[in-house]
Structures are given as structure tokens and as C-alpha cells.
Amino acid sequence: MTTGLVFAVAGAILFSMGVAGVILLAHLLRRILAFNLMGSGAFLVLVGLAQRAGIADPVPQAMVLTGIVVAVAATALALALARRLHALTGAYTLPEARDD
Amino acid sequence: MKAVVLAAAAFAALLVAVMLDLPAAAVDLPAAVAANLSHSGVAHPVTAVLLNFRGYDTLLEIGVLLLALLVVLAVSPHAEEPAGAARVSVEPVLQAIARIAVPLMLLAAVYLLWAGAHRPGGAFQAGAVLAAAAVLLHLAGLLPGWHAPKLLLRAGLAGGFLVFLAAAAALLARGALLAYPPAAAGALILVIESALTVSLGLTLAGLFLFLSRDEA
Amino acid sequence: MTELADPVAWLILLPLFWATGAFLLGPGRGAGLAIAGTAVQCALTFVLAGELLAHGSRSHAVGGWGAPLGIDLGVDGLAAVMLLLTQMAGLPLLLFARGYFRPDDAAARHFWPLAGFLLAGLNALFLSADLFNLYVTLELVGLAAVGLVAAGGGAGQIAAALRYLFATLVGSGMYLLGVALVYGAYGTVSIAPLAPLVDAGAPAAVRIAAALMLAGLMLKTALFPFHYWLPPAHGGAPAPVSALLSALVVKASFYLILRLWLGPFAPLADAVAWLPALLGSAAILWGSWRAIRAARLKMLVAWSTVAQLGYLFLIFPLLGPDAGSGNTALQAGGMQVVAHGLAKAAMFTAAGVLIHVTGRDDVAGVAGIADRLPVTLFAFALAGVTLMGLPPSGGFLAKWLLIDAALAQGQWGLVAVIVAGGLLAAAYVFRVLRQAFMVPPQGERRHPAQHASPLLEWTAFALAAASVLLGLRGMELLRLLAVGSGT
């Protein structure tokens, strides 16, 4: 087992935890947190799996740098929405949807 | 609840199993990167991928960041109001730290930007350090939260993206988007990275400072 | 100098330029810039379509490197059709938005730059031939769409935007993990070099990757049962935004599913082709039923989107088995994307006008409105003709091609679903028309005595008319669609 594979495996588990968290958790901040775990998991798989032979690969590393910036952009956007909802309703949870 | 957890665990196990059982990749991109590094204008492979080989990803990603800032402004009604009597508290200890740390952080940002051409570092890391400096100043009570961005600030936020876009468009004359002439690639990338550092710093700081207003 | 004017590059650069320009101009400004820019994009798309018909599909190696080291853009018939739809629906919708938003409207303050990023993301998505680059474009489209839903909205809209955001982020996260596995398996994410590497004996990790990417994209396309986020988001946003989302944004992720299905994942896809068709059938039935039951007008139109997206997924089991009818099914898919895009843009804009004038967003509120807004009601009815699939509309052509392909392969179940879907569509369209034409306004007229601006009414009409006339000019579109598809 190489360093790359160890962290790819950890990434796969992190991703699954993150998805389950986004689906199951009610508190919006915690769902945002879960989304970040999901992203980190995917990043670890991307770099770890590519480097499973133990040789550094700059291509997925550059992709992850791009991905980290996209993730922080999405996180800030989500937090802006969550804070706005909190300011309007006083809660950090989503109200029931009205879809009729 | 239990079903989702079990499904996630099963999925993770499946994922791990298939990853452990993967033959070697057919395409060797690290070799291609190494072979073309001398034409990329920089000596650090990650920077070469980020700004040259896959520079188009980076261009769109800066767009995503600017877009996120725009949405933050769009959903925060207070962001458009002029700065009122901003309540800035005095935090003596933090202020003392900030007065020492911020100049060092500016120095570190310049170093990271310059270093990116041949070793780890570059516009992203430099911009993030700039943003961290701004956030620290804010927490110390030395910089109020931001309100409606004036033209100058808007230009600062969008400038890096515009420079990058303009470069991409101008290089079309060489036959493709972002087709740097090898001889000038290093200089062009440094110009783009410098502009990006300022804008990334402002945008990342803005994500915090536009959100972090005292919601009355 | 021809490279400098390359439409492939400018379809991406131009909306980014005008979006940034609108941001620099400041809140609420930039409408003129946006409309002028989109008009030029329309012209560019026609130039590109002409080039394609004359010379076939082509690619553009960004940075001059070429895949797999660099990122390639590629344009074939399918991409060109999507680009055409995007600019041709985008321009009228931006004109509509300019008339729709009042100057003090909070939703309008950031509409123009957000719309620019949305159109840029869509164009970039249709043109990209690199799986990771596609991830970035997916995020650009998704975050711009969420921003448009949320901008200036109250608690309901913000909640809808958050629901949409989590759906779109989980969708692109699954897609990204798939990309990571593909890179791990093959060492590249460029579509062209990947295609020959993937075969029926691909490692299990690649199968998981394909499943993850397709499932993530289905979540983004709101395919049943992943549709839960769509009605609140599309039904709750301002009308021009709803129209952009229903006409274009959900189609982008469908386009990518189709690209992957026909491209790199083709050797793995046939075994599970019945699954999207099954979900699509459920979407048609459930979405139509909810549209028939919807209390609010825009919710009715949004549920109709859930149903109409279902048709797109009926084509998958028909693509593989037989080249001739498979091609017919692909044509049906392309035609349905364009016809529904135009019709749904028309229907949401018409609904927007009705809500503007009646001051209320419920189906009961349109009672007796026909004599005051005949053009708008006619637009709604024409769009309904396309959704029901009556001749000579584009919707008719799409469903006719689909039934043709299904019959050729003996898929009677699909034929039954298509026919039933048309009848259900008639039920919810006539529900609105009956209310508007036959039911007298209750009590004294509560409508504020204002009329809609002709600009709003006629843009809705133009979109609806285009969706119907498409059926008459369908051959040109199908000819463009065939460029580079290998048939």
C-alpha cells in the first residue's frame, strides 16, 4: 500500500460520509460542512489514486487547486443563503417545501 | 436514516474495493508535462499546468469565484447600503498581533507570487494570504466590514479576471485561446498572476467581509 | 486573422466580458450591454452552424497544446444545436427581463451579470471536450442558476435556492468523484483520447465512475425521483429566471449525459439503458399529474417541466440496438430539447405576464383574463400545442420521431407512455385555458387595472410561435444535428 492509495481510500470514505451528511443533516451549517467533506474526499481520490504508484502527478494537483477555489466559492455562496434564511426566518433549517 | 448510512457504508466499501483493484493508467500525463515544461514559461510543473496547459480551467474558475461574490452581494440586502456607523470594536491583543503579522503576510504574498514560477506557490496561495491578512485586520477591528462596493473596489475585484480574459482573447491571434508564445509565456503568466493575486485576495476577503456585517 | 474571430472562442469569451462589464457598471445596470452581447452571440452561432454544415465538426485546442496535455473544445451537430437553442432562447428572454423587472426590483440588481455567467457557463459546457473542464462549467452554470433563483428573494425563494444548491452541489460532487476515478484508471480526462481506451472489459472502477457521473447529472437534470428540488426553484423564481432555468439549464446536464452515453461510456451503457427510460416514464406520469393538480400557475408550468424532461430519457434504450432507429431516437431527443426549450420559455414568460397583470400566482386567478391579454393567452396556448405534441409543432415532430423509433424496435410500452403523456399535457394546458376563456371573473374584477407592455406579450408570443414553427423547419435542424454523429 502506497501513500497515494492510503489517502485515496480515506477520500472514498470521506466522500461517502459527506454525501450521507448532506442528505441526513438538517442544520444548514452542518450540511455545508458535510459538502466540504465530500469535496475533500473527491480531491483525495483524484490525487491519491493518480499517485498510487508513488510518483507525483502535477495534473491532478492543479485540478485540486482549481477544485478548492470552486469549493470555497460554493461554500461562501451557501453560507450567504443560509445566513439570509436565518435573518428572515430565525432558523438554520429549511422550512417544508410548498410545491403545489 | 439507517438506510442512508448503510448505503453510504456499502458504497464506500465498494469504492475502496474497486480502487485497490485498478491496473496502471494507459496515459502518462506527468511525462507529457515534463516534456513540455521548457515551453511553458515556468519551471514549476503545477504552475505550468494551472496557468498554461490547463489555464482555461483556471480562467473559468476565477469566473466561478467572481460569480460567488456576486451572489453573496445579491442575497445580502445590507451589502448595498452605504456604510453606516459601522461598529468597530477594539481588540487590543489582536490589534497588536495584526500590526506585526499583516506586513509580514504582505511580504509572504509577494514571495509566494514570485516563487510560483519555479517552486510551490503562485497566485492562489498569494491571494489567499492577502485575504487572510484582510480578515485578520477585520477581526482586530482595524478594517470594517465591506458595504456596497464602489467602482474602484469593483474594478479591483474584477480586474484579475478581466486581464486573464483579455489575454485569452488577444492570444487568439496566435491561433487558439491562451496560446502563449513560448518566448513571452513566462512574462505573460507573471502579469496575469500578479493581477490575479490582487483580485483573488480582494475576492476571497470580500466573501468574508461582505458577509460579516452586523445584521441589525 | 480568421482565428481572432473564431466563434467557438467568442461564444465563451463574449458573455464573460459582458457579465464582468455589467458587474463593473454597478447594480441594476448592464441590460443594454447584455442584450447587445447576446445578439452578437446569436450571429456567431449562426456563423458556426453554417461552418459546421459546410465543413463538418471541428475542435479548438486551447493553448495550442491539444488533448490530453491541454484542453480541447469541440463542436459537432449536437453541440451546435444546443448553442443555437441557448442564444435563440436567451436573447428574447433577456429582452423580456428588461421589460419585466421594475427599476427598483431587488431581483434585477444583479440579474445581468448573473445571466452573463449563466450563458457563458452553458456555452462553455456545450463546447468542452474535457471531463474536468466540464466539471468547472457545471459549477459555473449551477452556481449562476442558484444565484438567479435567490437574488432579491424572500424566505421561500431563498429556501428553494438552498434546496437547489445542495442538489446541484451533490450532483457535481458525484460527477467529480467519477472524474477522479476515470483519471486514476486511464491517466487522462480528455474525451477524445478516452473513448478508444474504454471497452466492455473496463475495470470496475470505471463502471462506478460512469454510474456516479450519470447519476450526478440526472440529479442536476431533475429526473424523477431526483426532481424534488425543481418545482420550488423554477416555480418560485422571477418569470425570466424560471424561463432560463427550465428552457436551458436542465438541458445542459441532459446534454452531458447524452454526450457521455454516446461517447466514452457507450461500451458500458447498453446494459442499463432501460433504467433512464423507466425513470423518464415515471417522470412523465408523476410530473403531469402534479401539474394537473397544481394550485399555482407557475408551479403548474414547473411540474410540466418535470414531465417533459421525462421524454428526453425515453430515448436511451432506443439508441443502442439498431443504428437506423437509434439515429431517429437521437433526432427525437434533439428536437424535444429545442421544442421544449422554446415552448417552456414561452410558457413561463406568458405566466409571468399573467401574474404581472392579475397580481396573483394561482390558476384560479386567470379567470376571464382572455379578453384583456389575448396575445399572452395565445402564446400560452401555442406553447401548450408544442407540449401536447400536436402538429405542426416541434413537439409533434419530436414525439413522432420517438414513436417511430420505438415502433421500429417493438417498444410498445414507450409508445403508450408517450401517448398518455400527450393526453395528460392536454389536461393541464386546457385547465389554464378553460379558466382564462370560459370562466367569468369572480365577483368584481380584482385585477389591478394595468396592462402588460407589448414587449412582454410579444416576446412570449415569439418564443411560442418559434416552438410551433420549428416543426415546419425541422429538417434543417436535424441536418445540423447529424453533423459529426457518424451517420
Place this chain on the structure above:
Amino acid sequence: MNTGLAFDLLLAAALLWSAWRALATPDIFRAVILFIVFGLLMTLAWARLDAPDIALAEAAIGAGLTGALLLDAIGVLRGRRQEKP
């Protein structure tokens, strides 16, 4: 088993533990702190993966800025001068 691999396994376990606690701990403030710890551990993981560029970005953006944004959202950054509404 060499020490490098043992360290990797330990680090991976710590990553998973902090992530799990960040999701499961009942107090949201502790959850965010655990998330910042997770970000710092990720920085170490990137360093182990020969990715110093990502390690720098993760420390500044992943743990730093995202952590600050989350803390600000739960009000603890300004908690001393502002009552939660």
C-alpha cells in the same frame, strides 16, 4: 511496515475521525472547530502526497477562510459584541 506508511495510516484515521466528529457532535461550535482541525490534517495529508501547493492552499483557504466563514456564520467571531437574534 515502514514508519512513513504507519504515519499515513494514522493520519488517514485522524482525518476520518475528525470528519465523523464534525458531523456527529451535537454542538455546532465544536463541529466547526473539528472541521478546522480536519482542514489542518488535510494540509498534512497533502504534504505527504508531495503536493505542497495544495497544502498551502488548503491551509489558507480550506481550513483558514472556510473556517472563518463558518465561525462567523455561527456568530462566535463577533459573539462578544452581538446578541444572537
